[in-house]
Amino acid sequence: MRRIASHKALLPTGTVDRPLVTLDGDRIVSIGSYRAEDLDRMEGVEFHAGMLIPPMVDAHCHLELSYLRGAIAPGGGFAAFAAGMARERGRFTEEQRLEAIRRADIELWEGGVGAVGDIANGATSFAVKASSRIRYRTFAEIFGLRTASTSQAEALLGYPDTTPTPHSTYSLQDDVFRSICNDGRRSPLSIHFMETPAEAELYRGCGALHDWYATQGFTCDFLHYGSPAERIAASVPRDRSVLLVHCCCVRQRDIDIIMEHFTAPVYWVLCPRSNRYISGLAPDVDLLRRNGLTICVGTDSLASNRSLSMLEELKALGDVPADEALVWATRNGAAALDMDGITGTIEQGRRCGLSVVSGIDYATMRFTDASAIRRLA
Numbered sequence: 001m002r003r004i005a006s007h008k009a010l011l012p013t014g015t016v017d018r019p020l021v022t023l024d025g026d027r028i029v030s031i032g033s034y035r036a037e038d039l040d041r042m043e044g045v046e047f048h049a050g051m052l053i054p055p056m057v058d059a060h061c062h063l064e065l066s067y068l069r070g071a072i073a074p075g076g077g078f079a080a081f082a083a084g085m086a087r088e089r090g091r092f093t094e095e096q097r098l099e100a101i102r103r104a105d106i107e108l109w110e111g112g113v114g115a116v117g118d119i120a121n122g123a124t125s126f127a128v129k130a131s132s133r134i135r136y137r138t139f140a141e142i143f144g145l146r147t148a149s150t151s152q153a154e155a156l157l158g159y160p161d162t163t164p165t166p167h168s169t170y171s172l173q174d175d176v177f178r179s180i181c182n183d184g185r186r187s188p189l190s191i192h193f194m195e196t197p198a199e200a201e202l203y204r205g206c207g208a209l210h211d212w213y214a215t216q217g218f219t220c221d222f223l224h225y226g227s228p229a230e231r232i233a234a235s236v237p238r239d240r241s242v243l244l245v246h247c248c249c250v251r252q253r254d255i256d257i258i259m260e261h262f263t264a265p266v267y268w269v270l271c272p273r274s275n276r277y278i279s280g281l282a283p284d285v286d287l288l289r290r291n292g293l294t295i296c297v298g299t300d301s302l303a304s305n306r307s308l309s310m311l312e313e314l315k316a317l318g319d320v321p322a323d324e325a326l327v328w329a330t331r332n333g334a335a336a337l338d339m340d341g342i343t344g345t346i347e348q349g350r351r352c353g354l355s356v357v358s359g360i361d362y363a364t365m366r367f368t369d370a371s372a373i374r375r376l377a
């Protein structure tokens, strides 16, 4: 048994002072508190300065792209990024890809991550995920304007906790998009949403995607929906939960369309460092907060991020209270992945690990440059 004391802890009821958590391996045996004057006299208690937090949940990651770390220069914009992906993809061996995935999984674990919503287009990442201490939910992603069926994902559906999802509102024709969303499953969908202005512009017959599709000879049969938000509202059953990923260009009208449609929870997943890396765009976090939306956080992938640190992702969100951002990165992510019964909160009886975040300025409840995370169990 270990007894762990800290300055604060993030519990389901909020932030508490002077927590004392008893652990048996990774199982939380009890959660209590200590009196400040007793700290020096408590036998066998480890003190870790900072705030105890439950496992982080990386709600959006492409583990299989880990081999592209540093391969594509930042700041080139979305088209240059896509071209970089196409160029670099073939330059790595299977063994290099696997080794990068192994290292990424360890990096996530050491950064306090306990669960990941992982996107897969192929099978490379599953062996690492099967033996990982991290819990993975895999979204088998389907994309391509010439894709007429869901067969590209079907080969992956035999792997644990793996379900199909459409890539985005601009990369699939109407029939296949609708059939994925209406396949009768209860699993959440994870859709790249409003990452760039071009996604909405496409529906208005202009912008970078529209122009690129025109040069490739692609036509789209879904533009009559009017916008990405309207397409989702018209295609996804209202009682099916959805993760909307990136949201850089989301405006109030999009929020209204989405929230008027869905009765199931909608999770607004932000990956600010990936956006900064690719395009320099940033989600309007205040707009999402003002609307009381359920926000989650993801690292996207090492193709467009310098690390898979969830804490660094939170620091990049801007002026958000640290305890609020930590809820987004833990409990909200767990709910989005349908894992809130097993992880994402510090609760008695759970065996999901514990980390400590140091370097928070408690007077303002903001992260600082010195904020760091260490996994304790």
Ligand SMILES: [Zn+2]
Residues within 6 Å of the ligand: 060, 062, 119, 192, 245, 300
């Ligand atoms: Zn992504």
